[in-house]
Amino acid sequence: MITLSLIGSLLSSSMILFTIFYGLYKNYHDRVMRYYAYFALWGFGILFTMFLTYAFQNDLDLTIVNRITQASTVLSFSALFAMSLVFPKTGNIIPFWVIAISLTPAYIIAYICIFTDLTITAAYFKGDKFIREYRFFYTVYLSVAFGYILLGIINFIRKYYSTDIALYRKQMRFVFIGTGIAMTFAAVFSIIMPRFFGYVDLYVLGPSIAGIIAISSLFYAIISYQMMDIRSAIHKTTMYTVISTAIFLPMFALVYLYDINIWGMKSIPLFIIAFVIVIIFMALSKYIQPIIDKAFKRKHYELQEYLDTFVREISNLRDIDELIKKTVSIIHNTFYLKTTYFLFYNNESRSYQLEYSMGDAPISPSLPRLSPIVRWFNRNQKIVTLDNVYIDEVSFAEVRDEFIQYFTTNNIVIMIPIYHRRVLAGILCLGEKDTLAAYKPDEIELLSFLSNETNINLSHAITYQEAKKEQMVQRTITVSSELLAKAVPKALPNITGLKFGAFYIPRQGGGIDYFDFIRPGMQGIGTIATDIAGIGMQSALYSVIMRSAFHTSLSDAHSSYSVIQKLNRVIHNYSQGKGILITAYYYYIDVRNMRLIYTNAGFPPMELYRVEKSDFSSLDTEGIPLGYDPTFNYGMGRTNILRGDIGILYSKALITSKNSRGEQFTLDHLRTIIKENRMKMPSDIATIIQDEFKAFMGISSPESDIVVIIFKAY
Missing domain, CATH: 3.60.40.10 (PPM-type phosphatase domain)
Structure with a gap:
């Protein structure tokens, strides 16, 4: 159990550290991402100090190390409450001083835990069993920690029922399922069971497993613009299940060889064995994941081949109307959408007018040439989803209301700009799927590919029409x-x-x-x-x-x-x-x-x-x-x-x-x-x-x- 505790705590702390650096690298300026990094940092503190406790039993002052674990625990629980104040992103921003005041009790408790003996007087190993001696203030520490969890959950529930934005509700459901269960699991096996029942076998493994689940679920909910549909969830679950099964045999073999002391393995420090297990895990993850991806994304590859065929078919089209109709038709029928339509620039009306549509008719699709949406597309040549508009505070700060109104009025969720000579020529608008499933990231990538090809072919068609009107292009040049x-x-x-x-x-x-x-x-x-x-x-x-x-x-x-x-x-x-x-x-x-x-x-x-x-x-x-x-x-x-x-x-x-x-x-x-x-x-x-x-x-x-x-x- 000690070996498994070492492996679990090292693996989970390594994963948490990766999410911190990756999240800050992806968007350091995002307020929610910084609070997530703060929350994850204290989670790392819990698990890494647990790893140190089991890896260096005779080399470190375990009482001090365990007190740091306590401090990290109450600070991570308070950080979860702080996360409930800033996540999901809303128009009402909680001032920093309010959050700082709410975290003050946690820092007071953390100070008491580390610098006094009011909570734990001693921590040591007796045989293979980890022993801690408690004092009366430990109960106060428990109350404050659980109080923060309770307040965080209450605040998340309040936000869930008070918001009308579907994306925010999806994110919070994901947090409830992952973070809520995981934090409870960790608290039971690292705090309640050791304190009241003297059970310490899962003192490290419980928080390690819970840490992976909690941090991963919260990390995914914050950083991803597209929530997983059921197939993606099955895919990810199966992937991690197979990987976990794959590493079980080499992990068991190493632990068994260590226990029987074959080739004098017991002379190797235990933390080195843990590092070897982590390396095996990463190596198997790298080579097993692509195989599972290919098996579960068979339809994705079939869809890509289908779109490649479509691109070859339209490459010779020079009639603008036919090209637009074929593009709308293929996307509408391939993704089984409720509505799909194409806006094309009309020089006489100086606006983008409905050129062709399938499915439910849009209510108010036209856009003036100088509208904020058109100006935004002329400066930012990329696909826009409704989720992007809600989440990306930087790019859409000045046009968020206009985009949201247009999306909701016409019941669409994606806008794909089409350009001719760097000028916005049209916009392809996509509604929800008939199944109400979200667009997966790989589907967004395919739409981006299709957008580029449509850009090229539509631009060629427009140029061809312009050349016909001028008749003698070379002469005019x-x-x-x-x-x-x-x-x-x-x-x-x-x-x-x-x-x-x-x-x-x-x-x-x-x-x-x-x-x-x-x-x-x-x-x-x-x-x-x-x-x-x-x-x-x-x-x-x-x-x-x-x-x-x-x-x-x-x-x-x-x-x-x-x-x-x-x-x-x-x-x-x-x-x-x-x-x-x-x-x-x-x-x-x-x-x-x-x-x-x-x-x-x-x-x-x-x-x-x-x-x-x-x-x-x-x-x-x-x-x-x-x-x-x-x-x-x-x-x-x-x-x-x-x-x-x-x-x-x-x-x-x-x-x-x-x-x-x-x-x-x-x-x-x-x-x-x-x-x-x-x-x-x-x-x-x-x-x-x-x-x-x-x-x-x-x-x-x-x-x-x-x-x-x-x-x-x-």
Whole structure:
């Protein structure tokens, strides 16, 4: 029993320690995750001190070690109560000082346990039996510990019946089943049985098993956005059952060989045997789990093959309506959904309208082009689930109410954005399954794969339709090149205290994107970079219009806000708010005061390498693209620059275009190039970036035109 106690306490404390580090690594800024780590830390304290008690019976002061176990116990039970105050996440945040006051009695009891002999006067082994001598205050300690458990359970039950959010109720049910049973199990075998009945055989094994169950269930409920359905539960239960059975034989064999002292094994310290068992457990877990996964996820693999066939079928479709109908149909019938529909952008109504639906009809599906949901999708290109909206406090802080209202009004649980040339072209909306089962994580992964393929094929179909409307795409590119020749600077400016570098890579034929400089006097210079969607003469005309409007802004060059506001009004007046997507970034450098003033209109933020910190700052004011809203109030940022600082503006396609291997150039790669070549002239840095990008892309073309402008202060 001593050997099993050693193995159980070491294994469970190791698992708890892993969940602490993994949880904090995944989302340290999450308040609930930090409280979970606090709770798990004291659980680790209980089990690891129990391991030390049995591993070093003659080397440690067992009385002190056991008092630490007591302190960890009351602190872990109080931490569970603290968890009930902050989990699940709700709109009402309990102040830290309230939680601190509620934990004060636990810390007082913990202090008494460690530094006085009011609870335990002695702890020692008598033969193979662990003995503890109690005093009267131990009963007070028990009362406080169980009081915290009782308060935590009451608070969880209160929250369960007072919330209407299904996800929160699922999480709390999971906590009730796992944590509630486990904590009770641990308390009975580590506190009640030894104190009142003198039974200590399960003093360590009870809390060890309970610790694995409690910590794992709470960890899963907090960190997972998708609760397990019944099949996932069976899968996980079977997996751990088989693994436990698999390690029983080698564990029994080692214990048996140790007991009969074969090959002199009793000369090996007992804790080394425990470490060997833990290593065997981890090794068997690694190799047995994939086999069980494959057996239980047979339908997942079949579904993936089915979707692969569907992707091959739609790869040659160029009719947008047919492509949308086939996509909605395959997802609706494959996942057996209650409702599925597709929103597609309508240029005339300037909104996302219902294009096709199956199942229950949505109540209010349309979304205006400038709605918070559409803006969010344009900045965050990822699938959104209703659970994500409730749980992710950072990403959805400003749009949570809008998302929740849209989800609940139309009875959907997943929104999948579809893009064309980085602009939101449509949204695929999925309802609940007919079985009411949750979407499993592997199903979300498949939907993500399907979303990427739909993005590619729908973008191809839209491009094909646009090409047919323009008829002579190559001819319009030639005309646009002639127009654009009048809209780009022929040379980079030469100004005291600043040096510039730049390059331009058109996607095909002649380019469309526009960049330029204005210099109102000797004291400073203004620079603009734009990203204009589309190809052809219409897009090129926007470049010419931008150039004309930009050069009439000479008197306002020192105010980035005024320049961008003017360009926004000009583009809106020309297009009547129905034009193509145009993003821009303008900055002005006051050379005399080394002051940088900037405004962004949907362009990637400027990356400013600060020589003093040897690190980068991203300069952004988060404005919308030009021409959509003439009343939009663009922000203006200011910062000082020093000699040696390097600023770079770049088209988004520089870091998002993929080569033949599906790899992206990435912002980190761009920053590394600048940092490694920071001592060189900006023109040389621009040449190095251009050469490395072309080598990286190989035979692949960028997804759109690329403009890069670099300045360096001297």
